[in-house]
Amino acid sequence: MTDTIASFKPKAIVFDLLTGLLDSWTIWDASTPTGTSLEGLKWRKQYLEVTYGSTVYGPGSTYEELVSRAAAESGLPSSSPEALHKNWKDLKAWPEVGQVLRELRKKGYLLGIVTNCSRELGHAAVRSAERAAEEAEGEGEGSWKFDAAVTAEETGWYKPAVEAYHGILPLLGDVKPEEVLFVAGSAGDVVGASKAGFRVVWNNHVGLERKGDVLPLREGQSLDEALRDFL
Incomplete structure (x- = not known):
């Protein structure tokens, strides 16, 4: 090698x-209700699974839509992806x-x-x-x-x-x-x-x-x- x-x-x-x-992992954690990796890690790993299984970018599978879908599948409220967008500047x-x-x-x-x-x-x-x-x-x-x-x-x-x-x-x-x-x-x-x-x-x-x-x-x-x- x-x-x-x-x-x-x-x-x-x-x-x-x-x-x-x-x-980016830190701001994902900060965007959850607890603000910790306890929820952020689960959400982020689910996002990776969802995104890497999507292939085509388009209506119904935009980045923001997949982030929201992963949040919902991780048991997080809609406020989490909204907070992520707000925290993006950080x-x-x-x-x-x-x-x-x-x-x-x-x-x-x-x-x-x-x-x-x-x-x-x-x-x-x-x-x-x-x-x-x-x-x-x-x-x-x-x-x-x-x-x-x-x-x-x-x-x-x-x-x-x-x-x-x-x-x-x-x-x-x-x-x-x-x-x-x-x-x-x-x-x-x-x-x-x-x-x-x-x-x-x-x-x-x-x-x-x-x-x-x-x-x-x-x-x-x-x-x-x-x-x-x-x-």
Whole structure:
């Protein structure tokens, strides 16, 4: 496995957003009646099951609708998804993300995001990750940008559909699937991105269980650990 990593030189590194780069789990917890992971974790795991089983983005299966459906199936009131939308502005990157992004940019990789999200909330969340890179060097708002970012609403597909991952490729220019390293945030991403022809590492920051028999090149509990062969 180590030899495979050492020999792989990606042209682009593409990230899952809401777990791979951001601690969205905290605001999910805060949006429940108890404000704790006791309810938030159950809701979030149900959301992952619902979203990764939906495939097509559209009427009846928009991001906001699936979040609400997962809340109801977890026994939570409608006030929870409403609170999540309100708390979205509080999204923060994992502590190491800003510096890691800056180091990857210095090494010349194209950097992109594929996220199972609506256009509005997805690009607001992208700014949270970009802000972390700016703050790492004390730079001003808007001074650091990803090369490309695409949401499920924009591609019409939810991960782990291959089309969801491939939706980023035209935005990155002359990049083929085999030239992409994908940073997964969940077990579903490990499987889905691999099927899309990407090589995969997993930032398993929250300790999720593996699914299937597809393994990432490396699994870490932080972004820098998952990407240590490329920094």
